[in-house]
Amino acid sequence: MAQSFIAEQLFDGTELHSNVALVVDEGKVVAVGGEPAADAVALRGLLAPGLIDVQVNGGGGALFNNDPTVNALGKMSAAHARYGTTGFMPTLITDEVSVMHKAAEAVSAAIREGVPGVIGVHFEGPHLSVPKKGTHEEKFIRALSDDELAIFARDDLGLKMVTLAPENVAPADIEKLVALGVKVCLGHSNADGKTVAAAVTAGATGFTHLFNAMSPLHSRDPGMVGTALISDGCWCGLIADGHHVSAEAMILAIKAKPRGKIMLVTDAMSLVASEEKSFPLFDRIVTREGDRLTSTTGELAGSHLDMIGAVRNTRDWCGVELAEALRMAALYPAQFLGAQGGYIEAGAPADMILLDDQLQVQKTWIGGQEVFSTD
Numbered sequence: 001m002a003q004s005f006i007a008e009q010l011f012d013g014t015e016l017h018s019n020v021a022l023v024v025d026e027g028k029v030v031a032v033g034g035e036p037a038a039d040a041v042a043l044r045g046l047l048a049p050g051l052i053d054v055q056v057n058g059g060g061g062a063l064f065n066n067d068p069t070v071n072a073l074g075k076m077s078a079a080h081a082r083y084g085t086t087g088f089m090p091t092l093i094t095d096e097v098s099v100m101h102k103a104a105e106a107v108s109a110a111i112r113e114g115v116p117g118v119i120g121v122h123f124e125g126p127h128l129s130v131p132k133k134g135t136h137e138e139k140f141i142r143a144l145s146d147d148e149l150a151i152f153a154r155d156d157l158g159l160k161m162v163t164l165a166p167e168n169v170a171p172a173d174i175e176k177l178v179a180l181g182v183k184v185c186l187g188h189s190n191a192d193g194k195t196v197a198a199a200v201t202a203g204a205t206g207f208t209h210l211f212n213a214m215s216p217l218h219s220r221d222p223g224m225v226g227t228a229l230i231s232d233g234c235w236c237g238l239i240a241d242g243h244h245v246s247a248e249a250m251i252l253a254i255k256a257k258p259r260g261k262i263m264l265v266t267d268a269m270s271l272v273a274s275e276e277k278s279f280p281l282f283d284r285i286v287t288r289e290g291d292r293l294t295s296t297t298g299e300l301a302g303s304h305l306d307m308i309g310a311v312r313n314t315r316d317w318c319g320v321e322l323a324e325a326l327r328m329a330a331l332y333p334a335q336f337l338g339a340q341g342g343y344i345e346a347g348a349p350a351d352m353i354l355l356d357d358q359l360q361v362q363k364t365w366i367g368g369q370e371v372f373s374t375d
Contacts, residue, residue: 002030003368004037007047011323013331013343022047024350027367031346043354045362048326049342050086050351051307052333054161054263055122055208055237057091058270058302063279064090066270068103073110077117079273080266081364081372083306086351087119087334087341089161091267094125094136097147108156116366119339120159123152124208128188129165134213135301136188137282144169153180159337163208165189166199178203183337185237186224188213193222200231206336209267210236210253212244212300229256235336237265240313241305243292247317254318263333264310264325269293269302312359322359 059079187208331342
């Protein structure tokens with residue numbers, strides 16, 4: 001049944017409009033503009049495209065590595081919908097191949113069952129660099145084998161994404177992954193610039209959490225950071241939480257990359273939308289102090305960030321206009337993934353969020369269904 005709205009303000013992904021009529025039917029936007037229907041529901045605030053997060057480890061008390069199930073994905077979906085996420089890539093960090101299989105089965109089932117917002121899967125590892133492992137478990141880091149390739153080759157996982165270290169995965173294998181429809185990102189790497197550039201030539205198109213867990217820019221070698229910044233065709237994720245990167249580093253990345261190639265990510269753990277203060281991660285405990293997550297071994301362990309928070313931080317800390325900050329959280333991740341999203345226009349999925357004047361989420365719709373409301 002068609003739903004009619006009239007939005008006080010509407011950001012369609014390109015421009016801001018006032019008092020705009022909108023019709024949604026069968027999960028899609030079917031009309032924008034024109035005369036509102038007599039029964040149109042008034043939406044006070046700013047209606048904007050739903051946000052897309054390519055790196056979500058957990059939420060709502062569930063961590064995907066600890067609980068690779070459809071139930072956990074449902075908890076993650078509900079948790080992040082509160083903060084404007086309408087599409088996300090459940091992310092499994094480095095783990096045993098058996099856990100990877102369980103995660104793949106869970107994602108396949110979630111997509112089949114229509115769990116809101118689950119659009120694919122992101123395997124962050126296990127083919128990483130030990131010196132830049134961060135919070136990943138060293139004993140599970142390993143070379144690419146037929147076991148992992150069988151998972152990456154599946155065609156029932158929606159959108160597929162793998163983060164790897166190019167010094168440990170040959171360009172020919174990156175080409176093989178790309179041919180399987182995998183979006184290859186580079187990260188958790190100590191590679192020199194030449195090795196990183198070869199991986200980009202082989203088909204890698206993204207960099208996972210720019211600046212973090214990667215070889216830095218030096219005067220005589222660009223490392224992964226420098227190569228990411230000068231690789232105009234590649235997208236870079238930024239964790240805009242004030243702990244992983246400073247405002248100044250964010251500004252540098254935004255200035256250096258072509259417009260449209262910086263995307264906001266959360267790297268969120270299970271504590272988002274949860275009252276819990278800590279959780280187990282392998283043989284460690286991760287504890288939240290304020291909005292910072294720290295492992296008992298001392299390193300940052302993911303984030304307590306949500307997507308609309310990342311939008312606010314980017315606007316407030318970096319002087320980025322709101323429209324562009326929203327694109328960085330919706331349109332640009334969609335373009336990286338080759339997915340629909342980032343626009344409110346006829347024919348687009350009805351994935352939308354309603355924001356108040358403080359950029360707090362009031363309502364979230366996924367496929368035209370209201371999945372969160374403060375009412």
